[in-house]
Amino acid sequence: MVPIAEVIIFGTIEASVYGLLALGFSLVYGVGGILNLSHGLFYLLTGYIIFWTYTTIGIVWAVILALIIIIIVGGLSYLLLIKPLQENHVAILIITFSLGFFVEQFIKVFGDAIPHTVPSFVGGAITILGVPFPSQFFVILIGSFIVIAITGLFISKSKIGKSIRAISQDREAAMLMGINADRTLMYTVMISAALAGIAAVLYVPASSIAPHMGWDVLSNSFAIVIFGGLGSLKGSVVGAFILGYTRSFVNYFIDPAFSALVPIVVIILVLLIRPRGIFGKKEVY
Amino acid sequence: MSAKSLSKGKGRVKKKLSGSKSYLLNWSKTFRGRLTIICLIGLCLIPLLTQNRYYLGIFITAMIFSIFAASWDFLAGFTGQVSFGQAIFFGISGYITSYFIRYLYLPWWASLLIGSLVGVAFGLLIGIPALRLKGPYLGLATMVLGLIMFYTFLNVKFEPWLGGSEGISKIPQISRNAVETYYIHLIFMITSFLILIWIGKSKMGTVFKSIRDDDIGAEASGINLTKYKLIAFMISAFFAGIAGGLFAMHNRGVNPGVFQPLYSFYAIVMASLGGIATISGSALGSYFFWFAAELFSEWPDVSVFIFAIILILVIRFAEHGILKPVLERLKDIWDLVLGK
Numbered sequence: 001m002v003p004i005a006e007v008i009i010f011g012t013i014e015a016s017v018y019g020l021l022a023l024g025f026s027l028v029y030g031v032g033g034i035l036n037l038s039h040g041l042f043y044l045l046t047g048y049i050i051f052w053t054y055t056t057i058g059i060v061w062a063v064i065l066a067l068i069i070i071i072i073v074g075g076l077s078y079l080l081l082i083k084p085l086q087e088n089h090v091a092i093l094i095i096t097f098s099l100g101f102f103v104e105q106f107i108k109v110f111g112d113a114i115p116h117t118v119p120s121f122v123g124g125a126i127t128i129l130g131v132p133f134p135s136q137f138f139v140i141l142i143g144s145f146i147v148i149a150i151t152g153l154f155i156s157k158s159k160i161g162k163s164i165r166a167i168s169q170d171r172e173a174a175m176l177m178g179i180n181a182d183r184t185l186m187y188t189v190m191i192s193a194a195l196a197g198i199a200a201v202l203y204v205p206a207s208s209i210a211p212h213m214g215w216d217v218l219s220n221s222f223a224i225v226i227f228g229g230l231g232s233l234k235g236s237v238v239g240a241f242i243l244g245y246t247r248s249f250v251n252y253f254i255d256p257a258f259s260a261l262v263p264i265v266v267i268i269l270v271l272l273i274r275p276r277g278i279f280g281k282k283e284v285y
Numbered sequence: 286m287s288a289k290s291l292s293k294g295k296g297r298v299k300k301k302l303s304g305s306k307s308y309l310l311n312w313s314k315t316f317r318g319r320l321t322i323i324c325l326i327g328l329c330l331i332p333l334l335t336q337n338r339y340y341l342g343i344f345i346t347a348m349i350f351s352i353f354a355a356s357w358d359f360l361a362g363f364t365g366q367v368s369f370g371q372a373i374f375f376g377i378s379g380y381i382t383s384y385f386i387r388y389l390y391l392p393w394w395a396s397l398l399i400g401s402l403v404g405v406a407f408g409l410l411i412g413i414p415a416l417r418l419k420g421p422y423l424g425l426a427t428m429v430l431g432l433i434m435f436y437t438f439l440n441v442k443f444e445p446w447l448g449g450s451e452g453i454s455k456i457p458q459i460s461r462n463a464v465e466t467y468y469i470h471l472i473f474m475i476t477s478f479l480i481l482i483w484i485g486k487s488k489m490g491t492v493f494k495s496i497r498d499d500d501i502g503a504e505a506s507g508i509n510l511t512k513y514k515l516i517a518f519m520i521s522a523f524f525a526g527i528a529g530g531l532f533a534m535h536n537r538g539v540n541p542g543v544f545q546p547l548y549s550f551y552a553i554v555m556a557s558l559g560g561i562a563t564i565s566g567s568a569l570g571s572y573f574f575w576f577a578a579e580l581f582s583e584w585p586d587v588s589v590f591i592f593a594i595i596l597i598l599v600i601r602f603a604e605h606g607i608l609k610p611v612l613e614r615l616k617d618i619w620d621l622v623l624g625k
Contacts, residue, residue: 098600101589
């Protein structure tokens with residue numbers, strides 16, 4: 001018999017992590033109209049910085065260092081690469097794609113290509129319905145819910161959040177009101193990098209990282225965002241949960257080998273049936 | 286031209302022929318034309334210098350990838366549709382070609398043709414849902430499709446049908462003679478380039494460019510966008526398929542690795558180095574890439590690492606590639622030598 005608790009818990013874990021990733025991806029798209037192909041690298045790089053440094057400076061400082069570095073990397077990638085090319089969508093795609101490759105190869109050249117993991121913050125296990133789960137799972141759940149809630153509050157209440165929303169609704173009108181669009185977009189990319197970084201901080205101890213994983217992160221985020229509707233934050237969270245549970249169910253009831261195919265099936269179905277996604281306002285074509 | 290004595294149709298044909306002749310003649314007198322001819326003659330003479338299988342192999346790899354890069358350049362440069370999943374067509378054709386040679390014992394050229402046509406069918410299959418997406422989304426969607434192909438072919442469950450991580454191996458080469466193989470690849474490269482350039486200059490090429498520059502305007506002038514986008518997708522898939530089949534035969538096998546984003550990256554970096562929308566630039570980019578990669582042959586990751594940096598710099602600072610500025614500099618030297 002397949003323990004149903006396991007399916008649900010694993011689905012929720014994946015969903016909450018992918019919720020964080022898709023949220024950042026969708027935010028950058030909604031504000032700047034930018035599809036950031038290097039989104040996976042934020043996740044990957046955070047994981048590797050923690051892996052490279054935790055033995056010398058301890059896990060807590062490694063996490064803080066990794067998050068600071070990833071936010072700086074996000075800001076720099078916007079200032080140096082995306083902003084100068086803003087008019088040219090094709091160039092942005094190619095440059096973020098090659099940035100993703102740069103980080104993947106950087107890790108392969110200066111590290112190695114085998115999967116690694118890092119220790120979790122809390123040890124031990126918690127038993128639910130007779131099935132023991134690592135305590136790290138609950139750290140992931142609680143952590144990602146808190147972060148998603150804070151992000152939601154930040155976007156709706158804070159000054160930067162309000163300018164982010166203003167820019168995404170009407171860029172020109174917002175600029176006339178004295179909002180600095182470029183700076184707002186930079187903050188958005190930094191927030192998106194931080195969200196991906198937090199996802200890595202939470203999830204890497206429970207799984208592993210390898211150089212090629214950035215692309216999987218990207219393809220899942222993209223599937224969720226297409227499903228939920230491009231630029232809709234609510235859509236990304238809902239989409240993440242649906243995708244997470246679907247993957248988990250496919251893993252347990254059909255075959256783990258097929259769970260990698262879930263994103264593409266989702267994308268194709270959504271594109272054929274409802275191209276704007278479940279919560280999307282604009283059509284994507 | 287005595288158009289009166291000839292029937293109307295014949296006259297048109299003759300005019301077209303003589304027109305293309307003078308075009309070729311004029312082209313061969315320009316600097317670019319001369320340079321191209323010198324490069325082609327140089328490529329023809331390479332086997333006289335060395336018959337070493339390894340050295341010729343570098344040239345063959347560069348030729349295969351120049352076709353691949355040109356197929357990407359055709360799609361991105363002429364129709365403005367960026368595909369990050371060019372490896373899909375490359376890989377599927379490699380698999381089909383290998384399968385037909387290895388298990389059905391078909392001659393290599395027939396297998397290659399079938400492989401490329403399956404690539405075209407894939408282009409059609411992917412094109413129909415993907416072309417509902419504009420620009421950036423198409424790029425991402427094709428990339429995700431490429432990843433999915435990678436995982437499908439890697440899948441243990443499908444191993445009896447798709448070969449698993451080993452793929453298909455031990456397929457015979459085109460020819461045991463390295464020089465003969467070299468010339469076959471050279472012919473494939475030149476023919477592919479001629480066809481792609483010809484399409485670019487034909488009426489259909491103009492339609493493609495109009496879609497790239499202003500799709501709403503093109504649609505308003507009565508161009509069926511979906512139809513022409515699909516045609517461009519299929520042409521591109523065909524040449525990517527030829528490259529994939531040749532690559533499989535050259536490597537004597539194929540594995541799921543050909544579906545990785547890495548191979549799409551190869552096409553993009555080569556085409557961008559040479560200059561997007563120039564077709565011939567892809568060849569230059571490809572040779573440059575593989576000669577440079579040869580310097581780092583002991584550390585293959587390092588060469589991709591360096592080329593990722595180069596691609597970032599090229600896109601950021603030299604959108605038209607590095608072929609054009611270098612060519613212009615060469616032209617100055619050429620003029621100096623001729624005393625113009």
